[in-house]
Amino acid sequence: MTKRSFELNFSRLVVAIMLLGLLAMAVRVAVDSDTWWHLRAGAWMLEHSQVLDHDVFTSTFAGQPWSYPAWLSQTVFYLIFSRFGYAGLNLLTAACVLAAFALVYAASTGGVYVRALAVLLGAAASSVFWAARPHMASLVLGAAFLLILELYRRRGRNYLWLLPVLMALWANLHPGFAIGFIFLGLVLAGEAVRAVLGQQSWRAVGWLAGIGLACALALLLTPYGPSLILFPFQTVAISTLRDRIQEWQSPNFHLREAQVFIGLWLLTLAAIGFSRRPIDPTDLILFSGTFYLALLAGRNLALFALVAPPILSRHATTALAALRDWPAAAWPAWLARFRRAPSPPLKQAALLNWLILAVVAAATLLKIGLVSDPALNASLATRGQPVEAANFLAEQNLPGPLYNPYEWGGYLAWRLYPAYPIFVDGRTDLYPDAFLNDYLRLSAGAPEWEALLARYHIRLVLVPAGSALAELLQAAPGWTQRYADPVAVILSHP
Amino acid sequence: MARLTLPRLAVVLVFLGLLAMAARPSVDGDTFWHLRAGTWMLDHGQVLTHDVFSTTRLGQPYINSSWLAQVILALAWRVAGPAGLNLLVAVLVTLAFAFVYRQCEGNVYLKAFGLVLAAAASAIFWVARPQMASLLLFSVFACVLAEYRWHGRNRLWVLPPLMLLWANLHAGFALGFLLFSAVLAGQVVSRMFGPARPGVLDWRGIGALAATALACAAVVVVNPYGLRLYTVPFQTVSIGVLQDYIQEWQSPNFHLIAVQLFLWLLLAAFGALALGHRRVDLTELLLFGGFTYLALVAARNISIVALLAPPLITRHAAAALAELRSSRPRLAAVLDPPPGPNRYPLLNWALAGVVGLAVLVKVADAGSPSANDLALRRQAPVDAAAFLEREHPAGPLFNSYNWGGYLSWRLYPQYLVFVDGRTDLYGDDLLRAYLRTAAGLDGYADLLDEHGINLVLIETGSPLLARLDQAGGWQPLYADALATLYQRTPAASQP
Numbered sequence: 001m002t003k004r005s006f007e008l009n010f011s012r013l014v015v016a017i018m019l020l021g022l023l024a025m026a027v028r029v030a031v032d033s034d035t036w037w038h039l040r041a042g043a044w045m046l047e048h049s050q051v052l053d054h055d056v057f058t059s060t061f062a063g064q065p066w067s068y069p070a071w072l073s074q075t076v077f078y079l080i081f082s083r084f085g086y087a088g089l090n091l092l093t094a095a096c097v098l099a100a101f102a103l104v105y106a107a108s109t110g111g112v113y114v115r116a117l118a119v120l121l122g123a124a125a126s127s128v129f130w131a132a133r134p135h136m137a138s139l140v141l142g143a144a145f146l147l148i149l150e151l152y153r154r155r156g157r158n159y160l161w162l163l164p165v166l167m168a169l170w171a172n173l174h175p176g177f178a179i180g181f182i183f184l185g186l187v188l189a190g191e192a193v194r195a196v197l198g199q200q201s202w203r204a205v206g207w208l209a210g211i212g213l214a215c216a217l218a219l220l221l222t223p224y225g226p227s228l229i230l231f232p233f234q235t236v237a238i239s240t241l242r243d244r245i246q247e248w249q250s251p252n253f254h255l256r257e258a259q260v261f262i263g264l265w266l267l268t269l270a271a272i273g274f275s276r277r278p279i280d281p282t283d284l285i286l287f288s289g290t291f292y293l294a295l296l297a298g299r300n301l302a303l304f305a306l307v308a309p310p311i312l313s314r315h316a317t318t319a320l321a322a323l324r325d326w327p328a329a330a331w332p333a334w335l336a337r338f339r340r341a342p343s344p345p346l347k348q349a350a351l352l353n354w355l356i357l358a359v360v361a362a363a364t365l366l367k368i369g370l371v372s373d374p375a376l377n378a379s380l381a382t383r384g385q386p387v388e389a390a391n392f393l394a395e396q397n398l399p400g401p402l403y404n405p406y407e408w409g410g411y412l413a414w415r416l417y418p419a420y421p422i423f424v425d426g427r428t429d430l431y432p433d434a435f436l437n438d439y440l441r442l443s444a445g446a447p448e449w450e451a452l453l454a455r456y457h458i459r460l461v462l463v464p465a466g467s468a469l470a471e472l473l474q475a476a477p478g479w480t481q482r483y484a485d486p487v488a489v490i491l492s493h494p
Numbered sequence: 495m496a497r498l499t500l501p502r503l504a505v506v507l508v509f510l511g512l513l514a515m516a517a518r519p520s521v522d523g524d525t526f527w528h529l530r531a532g533t534w535m536l537d538h539g540q541v542l543t544h545d546v547f548s549t550t551r552l553g554q555p556y557i558n559s560s561w562l563a564q565v566i567l568a569l570a571w572r573v574a575g576p577a578g579l580n581l582l583v584a585v586l587v588t589l590a591f592a593f594v595y596r597q598c599e600g601n602v603y604l605k606a607f608g609l610v611l612a613a614a615a616s617a618i619f620w621v622a623r624p625q626m627a628s629l630l631l632f633s634v635f636a637c638v639l640a641e642y643r644w645h646g647r648n649r650l651w652v653l654p655p656l657m658l659l660w661a662n663l664h665a666g667f668a669l670g671f672l673l674f675s676a677v678l679a680g681q682v683v684s685r686m687f688g689p690a691r692p693g694v695l696d697w698r699g700i701g702a703l704a705a706t707a708l709a710c711a712a713v714v715v716v717n718p719y720g721l722r723l724y725t726v727p728f729q730t731v732s733i734g735v736l737q738d739y740i741q742e743w744q745s746p747n748f749h750l751i752a753v754q755l756f757l758w759l760l761l762a763a764f765g766a767l768a769l770g771h772r773r774v775d776l777t778e779l780l781l782f783g784g785f786t787y788l789a790l791v792a793a794r795n796i797s798i799v800a801l802l803a804p805p806l807i808t809r810h811a812a813a814a815l816a817e818l819r820s821s822r823p824r825l826a827a828v829l830d831p832p833p834g835p836n837r838y839p840l841l842n843w844a845l846a847g848v849v850g851l852a853v854l855v856k857v858a859d860a861g862s863p864s865a866n867d868l869a870l871r872r873q874a875p876v877d878a879a880a881f882l883e884r885e886h887p888a889g890p891l892f893n894s895y896n897w898g899g900y901l902s903w904r905l906y907p908q909y910l911v912f913v914d915g916r917t918d919l920y921g922d923d924l925l926r927a928y929l930r931t932a933a934g935l936d937g938y939a940d941l942l943d944e945h946g947i948n949l950v951l952i953e954t955g956s957p958l959l960a961r962l963d964q965a966g967g968w969q970p971l972y973a974d975a976l977a978t979l980y981q982r983t984p985a986a987s988q989p
Contacts, residue, residue: 253745253790262790266783273767273774284768288761295748295757445934445957468934468957475964 008353011112017360018116019102022123024364026097028371030090030132031381034426035077037410038070038133040417042078045071051223055430057413059401059421060456066430069224069231072172073134086377089132091368096136097123100306103143107150108310110317118309118316121264126305128257129247135302138176141166143306145183150310153191153204153282160211168218171228177219178232179303184212186289190282197281235429251298261301264308265291271315274322283311382411386488389462390415398482398492403458405443408488412462423456445469450476461491498842501602505595506846508606510853512591512613516584517857519869520622521576524915525567526874527899528623530906531558532568541718545919547902549890549910549945556919557719559726562662563624576870577861579622584857587613587620590630590801593637597805600812601830608804608811611762615755616800619742625794628666631656633801635670636781639677640805642703643695643777650706657710662717668727669798674707676784680777693775730918740917746793756796759803760786766807770814782806874900875977878951882909887971887981892947894956895928897977901951912945934961950980 008016041052055066068074080088101123108115129135144166151157163180170177188208194200219228251258268287272279290307293300371377386408393402393416402420404412409425416422424431424439431439442452445468453461461479463470470489473479483490498506531542542558545551558564570578591613598605620626634656641647660667681700690696695703717723746753763782767774782802789795819826859865870876875897882891882905891909893901898914905911913920913928920928931938934957942950952958954973962968962980972979 250745250748258745258790262787266787269764269767269783270774270779272764273779276771276773278771279768284765288764291764292757292761296754445960446955447957447960447963449960466936468961471934471936472960472964 008350008357010349010353013353013357014112014116015105016357018105018120019098020357020360020364021120022101023094023098024367025123025127026094026130027090027364027368028094028130029086029377029380030093030130031086031377032131032133033385033407034410035089035132035381036414037425037427038074039078039081040410040414041068041071042074042076043082044417045075046078053224055427057417057422057425058430060423060435061430062421064430066427067224068427068429069171069175069177069222069228070134070137070173071223072169073137073174077132077134086374086381087372090371090377093130093132093136094368096140097130100139100143103140103147104306104309107143107147108313110313111320114316114320115309115313118313121260121267121312122305122309125257125260125264125308126302128255129299129302134174135176135299137170137173138179139302139306141170141173142176142179142183142303145180146306146310149183149187149208152208153187153200158207160207163211164214164218167215168221171219171222175231175235180215181212182289182293182303183286183307184208184215186286187282188212190280190285193281193285199281247299248297250295251301258298258301261294261304264304264312268308268312268315271312271319275315275318276322277315277318279311279315283314287311384487385411386462388485389483389488389490392483392490393420393462396482398460398490400460401457403442403453403456403461403463405463406439408462420460423458443467443469445472459493461489461493463489463491465489498839498846500842503842503846504602504606507849508595508609509588509592510846510849511610513584513588514853514856515613515617516587516620517580517853517860518584518620519576519860519866520580520583520620521866521870522621522623523873523896524899525579525622526903527914527916528560528564528567529571530899530903531561532564532566533571534906535561535565536568536572543718545916547906547910548898548912548914548919550912550924551919552910554919556916557722557726559665559717559719559723560624560663561718562659563627563664567622567624574861576863576866580860580866581857583620583622583626584860586626586630590633593630593633594801594804596637597640598808599805600808600815604808604811604815604830605804608762608807611755611759611807612800612804615759616797617755618750618752619794619797624664625666625797627660627663628669629797629801631660631663632666632669632673632798635673636801639673639703643677643681643699644692648702650702653706654709654713658713658716661714661723665726665730667714670710671707672784673781674703674710676780677777678703678707680775680780684776693777726918742794743792745790746796753793753796756789756799759800759807763803763807766810766814770810770812771817772810772813774810778802778806778809875951875974877974878972878977878979879904881972881979882949882951885971888948890945890947891949891951892931892942892945893951894932894953894977895925896953897951912947932956932958934958939965948982951977954978 037057040057044056045052051067051071053065053067055061055064077089077092080092084091101119104122105115105119108118126139129139145163148159148162152160163184167177167180170180188205191200191205191208195202195205216229220226222228224231251261253259253262286307287304290300290304294304384407390412397419400420401423402412403423406424406426409422412420412422413425424436428436438452438455442449443463446452449469449472461469461473463473465484465486465488470491473491474481474489479491479493481489481491527547530547534546535542541561544553544555546553567579567582570582572578574581591609594612595605595609598608616629619629635653638649638653642650657667657670660670678700681695681703684694685697685700688694690699714723715721741747746756748754748757782799785795785799785802789799815826815830818829867876873896879901882901886908889909890912891901892912895913895915898911901909902911902914913924917925927937927941930936931941932952938958938961941947949971950958950962950968954975954977956978959978959980967983968980969983970978971981
């Protein structure tokens with residue numbers, strides 16, 4: 001035997017194409033309307049060399065204690081954006097997606113096609129969340145947690161010590177660190193059931209519980225102090241959030257991404273129904289637990305997308321094997337003709353595989369190049385935002401306080417800080433429910449709109465063109481229109 | 495006399511409980527325009543073929559696909575008022591789940607569990623509307639098809655006459671054809687890849703099934719609107735406003751505990767399938783998966799999944815229990831107790847009697863005027879309508895979509911409505927214009943002027959009122975916590 005060179009067989013080609021396809025899927029304009037205030041916060045922290053622990057961006061709650069435990073990712077995002085612009089953020093986001101689903105692939109077992117397909121389905125189901133925001137860290141770290149737990153309980157490889165280390169990192173990157181505890185809790189419950197059934201040792205369950213405690217201790221390693229532990233609970237408790245913001249609501253299955261999610265669930269249901277392989281209790285608890293969470297809040301689709309592919313591929317592989325072993329006699333004659341014997345491998349197969357890989361890689365590179373275009377990014381990233389109106393405000397320096405709608409707050413903070421403090425933005429945890437209700441009544445043009453504007457001493461208003469409030473103000477005495485374009489209207493009151 | 499053993503007692507209690515659950519105030523916003531239409535047809539002795547209730551669509555022909563159900567609802571109202579509707583709904587629900595129960599497998603406690611969970615998940619859809627007919631008929635269809643393929647009991651001949659009835663009761667007859675399609679697809683594929691067996695028909699049986707489906711499709715034509723009825727289900731589903739704004743056509747909101755029960759039903763189905771080693775029946779998987787998909791797209795289909803889930807859950811849970819009996823006999827004995835001697839027959843009768851009495855009290859209470867009035871006032875502008883009835887200011891009236899049915903019921907023919915729940919009659923354009931106007935957006939004045947509106951009756955605090963205040967030419971005539979009525983000032987009404 002001579003030295004073994006790397007052979008690109010068909011299975012490896014499938015994996016390589018899957019990874020390249022994931023990258024190509026994930027590279028796209030990654031800045032969305034929430035990215036802006038993360039960038040603004042990152043810029044502020046670098047400028048002041050301190051972690052943001054009170055509000056500095058609004059006129060309504062300036063100085064109030066407020067922090068969002070994501071200082072590390074916010075500063076990284078800002079550094080990358082200032083060095084490499086939009087293309088940098090696009091690539092960073094795509095790299096996170098690729099890393100997350102490569103880890104999901106590593107955690108799955110079964111035939112290579114089935115695994116690749118299941119992973120791509122999971123990726124597609126989570127694709128709506130791929131944006132340049134700190135939650136990308138939770139996608140990667142969530143996948144890492146699942147892989148480490150999988151290695152421990154199924155393949156006898158103990159890297160559990162990594163979990164507290166990762167948790168310390170996670171707690172500085174995104175409040176989604178709660179996901180790590182959700183995964184740990186579900187796995188712990190599942191392994192406890194297995195221990196009761198005699199499929200697992202109580203010692204292993206104890207190990208997991210100990211690691212969970214160590215992870216909780218790791219939460220202390222942040223600038224936010226022990227109160228960080230309460231942060232996820234506070235976020236979930238904001239009722240206005242649940243009522244108004246799409247990603248905290250039940251998923252809308254009229255949208256395509258949510259349809260992929262239900263496809264993933266139904267396929268797994270079918271695979272398990274046909275496989276006759278008894279489900280592992282931990283798998284059942286993880287799968288059903290994250291399914292439950294996803295139907296409560298659309299943003300949890302991402303958790304399900306990380307959990308489901310390995311379970312789908314495990315059972316689909318068994319189900320398909322049963323189908324392949326079906327006695328040929330059971331097939332109707334006309335159908336049996338399509339059962340070909342496997343053909344011998346082509347001699348030039350390796351070469352052909354390299355060729356295919358090169359073509360796919362070139363296409364992926366092309367996509368990366370195309371979405372790096374600054375003009376394209378600038379136009380897509382600010383889609384729906386009042387770009388021209390913000391330019392106008394930056395030039396004019398009109399007296400405030402400014403009223404602005406929720407969905408423009410982040411962008412305006414990015415563009416106009418510190419000249420114009422904003423009224424409200426996407427940081428829902430900063431604002432009390434009573435204030436958000438005032439805001440919602442005002443933005444709908446409720447009959448008490450004048451009293452509401454007076455309550456917050458508003459003298460400058462930036463509102464969507466054609467909105468009820470815009471039209472009320474345009475007809476109201478004392479208000480002067482300063483600026484109008486198809487997106488936004490600016491009015492002022494002396 | 496049948497001996498009332500413990501398992502039998504459990505069945506009796508489940509169905510008494512179901513009846514008690516279902517007997518409650520059953521009117522919702524849409525009930526009233528059905529009652530209005532039914533009453534009109536009883537009064538005139540003819541089927542509605544054109545609109546007579548609105549100013550915006552007066553005289554326009556439309557297909558009133560629920561005519562027979564509306565007549566039945568109106569009759570129930572005539573006989574016993576709201577109590578009549580409540581009792582009718584409760585009986586239809588109980589019957590529908592009786593047909594579900596027939597298809598379940600396993601011991602009685604398992605069946606009761608599946609049935610109660612499913613009934614609870616579908617409970618928010620039990621309202622006095624023609625769709626209750628679809629609930630019962632879907633259940634009957636599913637039961638006949640299941641007994642045919644699992645037990646060889648051929649009662650397919652009842653389906654075409656039932657379809658004839660269904661087509662005249664509710665546009666949901668289309669669900670029957672979805673059921674046929676899923677069963678036929680499942681049977682054909684299962685038979686192609688395997689022999690006939692319980693659950694999978696031979697080719698002859700599949701042929702009989704297909705022939706029955708065709709016969710059902712043919713009898714749909716026997717209705718007052720003829721061939722045009724075939725298009726109604728497609729039209730209803732294609733109304734964009736319906737999907738964008740009306741909750742029951744949207745994806746379910748699982749923050750509501752009543753809707754979350756559906757999620758628990760899905761988890762139970764998945765768990766039963768995953769824990770039992772029994773291979774899933776393809777037909778059953780297609781039915782359950784297909785309608786679950788539809789329920790996630792439009793919440794109203796949850797009521798259909800609730801009819802399909804209990805047989806699936808109990809079949810697989812029973813298989814899992816049977817496996818448990820060999821692997822863990824002690825646990826199995828608790829979950830699936832062997833039949834014992836009937837020790838206390840008298841006690842069982844007494845228990846059934848007490849529960850039966852309690853159910854009677856519940857049914858009577860649900861029929862009480864105070865309970866029904868309370869339920870009504872929560873959703874309908876009762877006092878504002880009384881004001882209009884008494885003072886009779888001159889219309890035409892612009893009214894909130896949510897109240898159109900009630901106003902039509904209370905005030906016809908004194909007032910015609912601007913819009914009500916008959917979305918297929920009004921169409922996307924008018925409904926979108928209505929929504930913009932109710933939100934006080936640009937063009938609201940044009941719509942009001944175009945229809946010569948003199949009265950606006952809308953939810954108190956609505957943005958439209960802010961616009962009317964500011965525009966001038968309108969004065970408040972009546973207001974309470976629920977509804978506000980504005981009138982165009984006389985000077986403004988005749989420019």
